[in-house]
Amino acid sequence: DAKTTQPPSMDCAEGRAANLPCNHSTISGNEYVYWYRQIHSQGPQYIIHGLKNNETNEMASLIITEDRKSSTLILPHATLRDTAVYYCIVRERSNDYKLSFGAGTTVTVRA
Amino acid sequence: EAGVAQSPRYKIIEKRQSVAFWCNPISGHATLYWYQQILGQGPKLLIQFQNNGVVDDSQLPKDRFSAERLKGVDSTLKIQPAKLEDSAVYLCASSAGLNQPQHFGDGTRLSIL
Numbered sequence: 001d002a003k004t005t006q007p008p009s010m011d012c013a014e015g016r017a018a019n020l021p022c023n024h025s026t027i028s029g030n031e032y033v034y035w036y037r038q039i040h041s042q043g044p045q046y047i048i049h050g051l052k053n054n055e056t057n058e059m060a061s062l063i064i065t066e067d068r069k070s071s072t073l074i075l076p077h078a079t080l081r082d083t084a085v086y087y088c089i090v091r092e093r094s095n096d097y098k099l100s101f102g103a104g105t106t107v108t109v110r111a
Numbered sequence: 112e113a114g115v116a117q118s119p120r121y122k123i124i125e126k127r128q129s130v131a132f133w134c135n136p137i138s139g140h141a142t143l144y145w146y147q148q149i150l151g152q153g154p155k156l157l158i159q160f161q162n163n164g165v166v167d168d169s170q171l172p173k174d175r176f177s178a179e180r181l182k183g184v185d186s187t188l189k190i191q192p193a194k195l196e197d198s199a200v201y202l203c204a205s206s207a208g209l210n211q212p213q214h215f216g217d218g219t220r221l222s223i224l
Contacts, residue, residue: 046214049212100156101154103153
């Protein structure tokens with residue numbers, strides 16, 4: 001049972017930043033927010049994760065609100081190859097840190 | 112580092128036949144997972160191994176599905192007999208530990224005729 005809410009779809013322009021929202025209002029203090037994406041015909045790809053602080057890696061940035069009830073994944077310069085389904089997942093310690101995938105957000109990057 | 116390897120990439124069988132999928136995780140990863148992904152849905156966990164022991168198989172339909180991870184490295188998932196509803200992509204993932212990122216293979220797409 002997913003603990004997150006994401007919009008079903010969104011478009012963004014190539015070269016622009018893509019901001020993907022996720023609500024997780026029931027998150028507990030020791031639960032991490034993970035982001036994965038799945039490009040067509042491929043397995044899910046790990047992007048980034050965080051607990052409280054904002055995180056950045058070579059793929060994306062993760063901004064978590066101070067109350068931890070929501071987060072935003074930022075793709076700084078979207079390319080056509082970023083078109084994918086993006087999953088926001090709360091890994092629950094009580095559930096042995098399992099990944100429970102919801103429907104995700106289908107992101108389409110347009111030229 | 113080499114990623115998670117899965118084979119075959121595609122498989123077509125008739126209902127009531129048997130089929131097996133193979134997974135080679137990332138070297139050194141103790142935790143291995145099998146997921147089922149039905150078209151249009153997110154992946155659903157079937158079974159989780161820690162080394163060669165089963166941690167969770169609560170979502171595995173044990174009347175027809177079985178999985179093993181002998182020697183704590185490679186793993187196989189078997190379906191016998193297959194039903195039409197088993198048509199899906201079967202994904203394998205591995206991680207260095209329970210609360211570490213999982214890394215996925217590209218899956219086996221199974222079609223049941």
